[in-house]
Amino acid sequence: MENLMKNTSLRTEGLSKAWGGFKANSDITLNFLPGSRHALIGPNGAGKTTFINLLTGTFPPSAGSVFLGDDNITTLRPHERVRRGITRTYQINTLFNGMTVLASVVLAISERKGLGYVWYRTVSSEQAVVDEAMALLDSLKLTDEANQLTSRLAYGKQRLVEIALALATRPIVLLLDEPAAGIPSAESKELFEIIAQLPKDVTIVFIEHDMDLVFRFAERITVLVGGSVLVEGTPNEIASNQRVKEVYLGEAAHE
Numbered sequence: 001m002e003n004l005m006k007n008t009s010l011r012t013e014g015l016s017k018a019w020g021g022f023k024a025n026s027d028i029t030l031n032f033l034p035g036s037r038h039a040l041i042g043p044n045g046a047g048k049t050t051f052i053n054l055l056t057g058t059f060p061p062s063a064g065s066v067f068l069g070d071d072n073i074t075t076l077r078p079h080e081r082v083r084r085g086i087t088r089t090y091q092i093n094t095l096f097n098g099m100t101v102l103a104s105v106v107l108a109i110s111e112r113k114g115l116g117y118v119w120y121r122t123v124s125s126e127q128a129v130v131d132e133a134m135a136l137l138d139s140l141k142l143t144d145e146a147n148q149l150t151s152r153l154a155y156g157k158q159r160l161v162e163i164a165l166a167l168a169t170r171p172i173v174l175l176l177d178e179p180a181a182g183i184p185s186a187e188s189k190e191l192f193e194i195i196a197q198l199p200k201d202v203t204i205v206f207i208e209h210d211m212d213l214v215f216r217f218a219e220r221i222t223v224l225v226g227g228s229v230l231v232e233g234t235p236n237e238i239a240s241n242q243r244v245k246e247v248y249l250g251e252a253a254h255e
Ligand SMILES: Nc1ncnc2c1ncn2[C@@H]1O[C@H](COP(=O)(O)OP(=O)(O)OP(=O)(O)O)[C@@H](O)[C@H]1O
Pocket: 019, 024, 042, 043, 044, 045, 046, 047, 048, 049, 050, 051
């Protein structure tokens, strides 16, 4: 199913996750504005990845709900959420070795279109799929790498291919879990510049530890501490918030 409702917003109400007695997420109520670039920040162990996992349906919440527009999607499974338009990337490399960049993206588009498992035939016969894949690669500055094996690419380029695969699902909301992790800082700035230029109808939620990147590219920032939302706001509001300075930015400065 193609996603036509690009103005749909993702939001949570009282979302919580406990592991035994430990509360990894507590009562998180957040609204991601359609088309915004929204950073999730917070100290290690603050619950950022847990929250992303609750949004994608990797595991069920202990309490609370996830809504996409008017639909309560709390009980939907991950692949059903992808079909609704919620797609993610991971902190770790999840690419298939032995495939070219183009073939990987063609496969992902074919999957979305219900043409999975016949991708060899698709490559030769479905020019539209190849054209879409090449346009996607162009938007991520990966045209020159189209025919290279993903395993041969520099790590930063591999992260971009992962974003291409996520975008191939035509997401309404793209969740990026530390997209620049492990990438040299010059390259990570380039990566974020490419992310910033992605179509404005895609809401992008990203976890990032590098505060320069966060304050440069985010339009909204949510600070999580100890599994709860400390504060949410514009970069200016976050930068001037005394509690954030005390519990997070000050701490980060001492790392
Ligand atoms: N499957 C699990 N079982 C038990 N505890 C877990 C599980 N997953 C996460 N946790 C715990 O929940 C807490 C929050 O982890 P999470 O990975 O969400 O934090 P984070 O903010 O993403 O941290 P980081 O910035 O280090 O990636 C951590 O203390 C972690 O050990």
